[in-house]
Amino acid sequence: MSEQASTLEDKLQELKNSYVDHLSEKIKDIQKLWNSLVNNWQSETQEELHIIIHSLAGSAGTFGFDHMGKVARSADNILKGYREEGVSPDKSKNNELDTLIEKLSCVCNEIVNHSSNKESSK
């Protein structure tokens, strides 16, 4: 690998590490918004949740976390239906969202644990 390519790889790895550092916080924000939405369905909260999940669907894969990106995409599609196609939130879809958000949390824990194990084995 050329020196320049190696530097670029290093920079991308740094960005990936920084992304992982903020991932838990992002998932907590998603959970907080989801809990708030379930207790009191407000379109502003739904919009906020959709933007953060949509953004996760795009960013996770860019940093190599394809599984997280796919789970986020599934949640994104449900919220997109609510937002753009006028689908009313229903119990079955909300249960699906609940499961997907729970799954995001599990995948996030796996990523963070894997990353800290790698760091500690250096």
Added chain:
Amino acid sequence: MANKELKKILYVEDETDIQAVASIALEAVGGFELEICSSGEEALQKAEAFSPDLLLLDVMMPGMDGPTTLQKLKEKSSLSETPAIFMTAKVQNNEIEHFKQIGALDVIAKPFDPMKLAEQIKQIWDSFNV
């Protein structure tokens, strides 16, 4: 815009993680001059002074979304002919057609490969610039 070389890209993206990766992908890998704006509002303030060859816009952003930003940028006479590309995590065929109808050359899907993004953009640019 026949045979014009692509040098300056105005990139509108709200997420800082993606801004950072795109900056490596487009400046270090692609060799472009990049101006990053974190919102549509910021793009409207900075775009004319930067005088970009290409507008690259995220679709879903808090506040002003990508399509609205593009529409407002194109209302400025110096940018009315500036080509645009959207980047988004949702790319169904009917949506791509919709984005093209509102003035985009093409749509790049997120997630993107940071080592290939510049090449993707060059290909789109070249295919519309022959």
